[in-house]
Amino acid sequence: MSGKRSPARRPTMKDIAQRAGVSESAVSFALNDRPGVSEVTRARVRRVAEQLGWRPSTAARQLSGEGTAxxxxxxxxxxxxxxxxxxxxxxxxxxxxxxxxxxxxxxxxxxxxxxxxxxxxxxxxxxxxxxxxxxxxxxxxxxxxxxxxxxxxxxxxxxxxxxxxxxxxxxxxxxDAGAMAAVVDELHTLGHRRILHIAGLPGLAHTQRRVRSLRAEAERCGLDEVRSVTTDYSDAQGAAVTREVLSRPAAPTALIYDNDVMAVAGIAAAAGLGYTVPGDVSVVAWEDSALCRMVRPRLSALSRDxxxxxxxxxxxxxxxxxxxxxxxxxxxxxxxxxxxxxxxxxx
Amino acid sequence: MSGKRSPARRPTMKDIAQRAGVSESAVSFALNDRPGVSEVTRARVRRVAEQLGWRPSTAARQLSGEGTAxxxxxxxxxxxxxxxxxxxxxxxxxxxxxxxxxxxxxxxxxxxxxxxxxxxxxxxxxxxxxxxxxxxxxxxxxxxxxxxxxxxxxxxxxxxxxxxxxxxxxxxxxxDAGAMAAVVDELHTLGHRRILHIAGLPGLAHTQRRVRSLRAEAERCGLDEVRSVTTDYSDAQGAAVTREVLSRPAAPTALIYDNDVMAVAGIAAAAGLGYTVPGDVSVVAWEDSALCRMVRPRLSALSRDxxxxxxxxxxxxxxxxxxxxxxxxxxxxxxxxxxxxxxxxxx
CATH class of the missing domain: 3.40.50.2300 (Response regulator)
Known part of the structure; x- marks a missing residue:
């Protein structure tokens, strides 16, 4: 173990005053943006304060009413x-x-x-x-x-x-409505008529907006086999819903998942039932990520920064x-x- | 817009004094763990303070030398x-x-x-x-x-x-050395002799520990075609290294990746070259995650809590x-x- 050094000392207003060659009260006026010093002195004090790495402590700032930063x-x-x-x-x-x-x-x-x-x-x-x-x-x-x-x-x-x-x-x-419209448009153009939206948590405002906009968009396109199912966003529920709907007659030909994790789990579940993607069923993920680019097939996804x-x-x-x-x-x-x-x- | 309410007021020591029927200084003694009040009063003051949701401000605590919490x-x-x-x-x-x-x-x-x-x-x-x-x-x-x-x-x-x-x-x-030994042991038991470790950032201490322990373990098992390559942990480099080593003669039959992302990208890259996992090449990921359970084949991985x-x-x-x-x-x-x-x- 190396010889113990004493911890560094924080620079004080006194240090700044000494280095800048002014009084401590001049430093206080300059740093607190109050009158009482010339602009030249204010500039010099601030420069010295910066050189020394001085900062007001959060506690002092807070008690002087400047907030917690x-x-x-x-x-x-x-x-x-x-x-x-x-x-x-x-x-x-x-x-x-x-x-x-x-x-x-x-x-x-x-x-x-x-x-x-x-x-x-x-x-x-x-x-x-x-x-x-x-x-x-x-x-x-x-x-x-x-x-x-x-x-x-x-x-x-x-x-x-x-x-x-x-x-x-x-x-x-x-x-979300605009984004959902773009997805449904794309799937509709590809000939899909039976579309299932595997949504996220039902209590979230954006889940509700997506569910509503899917319905509105389906109506606009004249599609009547389009619906949403809510989940907890987990890969487990994404897989379970996928298995369930693909086992029914007149299964959907396109699946829209509200996150990337459910989409990946859904594709694996579909493969387990003998469905190929996109041959038998198309898949879109709501959130683009590295995951969407890594899996095979690479996932079509809604991307935002x-x-x-x-x-x-x-x-x-x-x-x-x-x-x-x-x-x-x-x-x-x-x-x-x-x-x-x-x-x-x-x- | 609803009628504007004035913001809530934080409970003060005065509020506590009134509610507990004691003086403000008694409250201060009680809450600051100082003598001057009976234990019964101290207990009552603390109970009232808790009921009112009183807390010392972080600024006050900090200036009294109690740290920033x-x-x-x-x-x-x-x-x-x-x-x-x-x-x-x-x-x-x-x-x-x-x-x-x-x-x-x-x-x-x-x-x-x-x-x-x-x-x-x-x-x-x-x-x-x-x-x-x-x-x-x-x-x-x-x-x-x-x-x-x-x-x-x-x-x-x-x-x-x-x-x-x-x-x-x-x-x-x-x-890391113990964990690496467990992985090499497992692969050795499965008959693997040519093993490649696709490691993370070379400057990290744990990368160096893993590289060293892989070498030690290979020596112990008498394996001389075992080595490590460092990367930046990205899926892109995981895929690139995989493609490169699998294209050579005497390619490794087992790959150990330092994270889950590189392992998944590596499997996709191997598939692109016509390699099946685990038929042609075995894969282990260092960090277990939902990702490892979601992809197909499901990834063998080192798991920690x-x-x-x-x-x-x-x-x-x-x-x-x-x-x-x-x-x-x-x-x-x-x-x-x-x-x-x-x-x-x-x-």
């Missing part, structure tokens, strides 16, 4: 379902790109369900831990927006509907923290990437 | 490589289970490389943001342990080697924060789960 992100998903979900890590990575520009930290928490998520918001608020939060997976009947408004915590809802906004709550709106999505969400939250009014921002429509899992319907 | 976790991986990596979300989920028991928050940051990671540690330290950190992916030549010691930040290295520990730095030691791994790491950090000495903890050996991708070597 931290935003929160809670993911209410049981640990075992986090398995292969690439979306959230990509999202977090984009969030952090935008937060880094403002030296904002991200307090991240994984919890089991939405009740625990509400408890986390209450605790963060009581402990003054965060200035605002990013919220995902909005529900059809969601207690969180009202709670966040009650607590006075600015928030951005990721993947919400336009109606979700209120005073301190902005919404990033993903156009999750990193950019996270970046936009964090920027909206920063705007709210800066005092801008809440608003609804529409993110780009996901693109359907046609690979090897879709083909003409079997006669 | 926050630990940090930086992941130095470029966003695009976070694709299908399930290990880290599972790990984070386990970390949080253990932190939640102590009401500790997790400040989480994804950065591009280890230099950025060091910059984050310096910033967190300067801003008093965290009490300690969890560090992953130790390298063969790693600047982080010395930096963390210099900053006086307690830390737990996840997946380190025993020698990495110092005064405030505990290590969770995964026995990543959630438990995270839980253990966080508990070790909590011990360090409580003043316990640093130590090295050995986590359970990963188990080889034999599924459909391994079989007897072709004659």
């Amino acid at each position: 931290t935003v929160g992100f809670v993911l209410a998903r049981p640990a075992h379902t986090l398995g292969v979900d690439s979306f959230f890590l990509q999202l977090v990575s984009g969030i952090q790109e935008a937060l880094a520009e403002r030296h904002l930290g991200l307090l991240f928490q994984v919890v089991d369900d939405i009740d625990d998520e509400c408890a986390v918001y209450r605790r963060w608020w009581a402990e003054h831990r965060v200035d605002g939060v990013l919220m995902v997976d909005p529900r059809t009947d969601d207690p969180r927006p009202a709670l966040l408004e009650e607590l006075g915590l600015p928030a951005v809802v990721i993947g919400g509907a336009p109606e979700a906004s209120h005073t301190r709550l902005s919404t990033l709106w993903a156009d 999750s990193v950019a999505f996270g970046r936009t969400a964090a920027k909206e939250l920063v705007s709210l923290l800066d005092g801008a009014p809440a608003r609804t921002v529409r993110v780009p429509l996901p693109q359907l990437i046609v690979r090897e899992s879709t083909g003409t319907a079997r006669a | 926050t630990v940090g976790f930086v992941l130095a991986r470029p966003a695009h490589t976070l694709g299908v990596d399930s290990f880290f979300l599972q790990l984070v989920s386990g970390i949080q289970e253990a932190l939640a028991e102590r009401h500790l928050g997790l400040l989480f940051q994804v950065v591009d490389d280890i230099d950025d990671e060091c910059a984050v540690y310096r910033r967190w330290w300067a801003e008093h943001r965290v009490d300690g950190v969890l560090m992953v992916d130790p390298r063969t030549d790693d600047p982080r342990p010395a930096l963390l010691e210099e900053l006086g930040l307690p830390a737990v290295v996840i997946g380190g080697a025993p020698e990495a520990s110092h005064t405030r730095l505990s290590t969770l030691w995964a026995d 990543s959630v438990a791994f995270g839980r253990t790491a966080a508990k070790e950090l909590v011990s360090l924060l409580d003043g316990a000495p640093a130590r090295t903890v050995r986590v359970p050996l990963p188990q080889l789960i034999v599924r459909e991708s391994t079989g007897t070597a072709r004659a």
Whole structure:
């Protein structure tokens, strides 16, 4: 073991004053953006502070009313379902790109369900831990927006509907209806008439939007053997639903899965029943990922830039923290990437 | 839009005093664990404080020298490589289970490389943001342990080697050598003599441990056509290496991949060259995941409980924060789960 060094010392306002050749109060005025020093001195003090690596402690900043410089992100998903979900890590990575520009930290928490998520918001608020939060997976009947408004915590809802906004709550709106229309159009053009949508959790707002838009689109195209089944997003349920529907007479010729994991499990289940993809049945996955490109046949999938999505969400939250009014921002429509899992319907 | 409510008010010591029928100073004594009140009063005050949902603000706690009640976790991986990596979300989920028991928050940051990671540690330290950190992916030549010691930040290295520990730095030691021995033993028993190990990033300490232990194990079994090739962990490199080695004369009959993603990509690449798995070539993945169970053939893989791994790491950090000495903890050996991708070597 090497000789023990004493831990490094954080630079203080006194160090800055000495190095810059000014008084400590001049340093305080300069760094706290208050009058009492010339602009030349202010600039010099800031330069020295930067050279020394000085930063206000979060505690001091917080007690002086400048906030915690931290935003929160809670993911209410049981640990075992986090398995292969690439979306959230990509999202977090984009969030952090935008937060880094403002030296904002991200307090991240994984919890089991939405009740625990509400408890986390209450605790963060009581402990003054965060200035605002990013919220995902909005529900059809969601207690969180009202709670966040009650607590006075600015928030951005990721993947919400336009109606979700209120005073301190902005919404990033993903156009699921438009994306679903593109998928049904493609399958319809390939001659498919019997289409099954293996959806995600029934309580999520975007699941409901996708189910509704599938029905609307089917009506528009005059297709009457089109329907949705909800699941828990797991590979197990994706496989089970697939086995069940493909064993019936007049089985669907096209399957739309709400995530990549269910689509891959579904293809394996179909193969187990002797179905080939896309010869006997076409498959589309809602979320493109490395997984979709790795499996054989390569999966046709709806692709969006999750990193950019996270970046936009964090920027909206920063705007709210800066005092801008809440608003609804529409993110780009996901693109359907046609690979090897879709083909003409079997006669 | 509903009528605007004023934000909720955090309960204060005054509220607790009124409800408990005692003075404010009695509340302060009771909640700050100081003498001056009877044990009966202390108990009543604490009960009322809990009922009202009172918590000390993190800023107040921090300035009174009780720390930030926050630990940090930086992941130095470029966003695009976070694709299908399930290990880290599972790990984070386990970390949080253990932190939640102590009401500790997790400040989480994804950065591009280890230099950025060091910059984050310096910033967190300067801003008093965290009490300690969890560090992953130790390298063969790693600047982080010395930096963390210099900053006086307690830390737990996840997946380190025993020698990495110092005064405030505990290590969770995964026995890669033991796991590699189990894999080589299994393949040797199945008659394989030409084995290729498609490893991960060459700079990581655990990559080097696996490469060394493969060589030692091959020597022990008297196998002289066994070697390792390093990659960047991506599906693209996993596929490229596979295509290259299977196109040569005296191609390997067994492939060991350092993650699940490369193994799946490798199987697809092998199929593209007309090789069947496990008929022509056996495949083992180092990290078990939902992916390994979903693809066909189902992948034989080394399985470990990543959630438990995270839980253990966080508990070790909590011990360090409580003043316990640093130590090295050995986590359970990963188990080889034999599924459909391994079989007897072709004659």
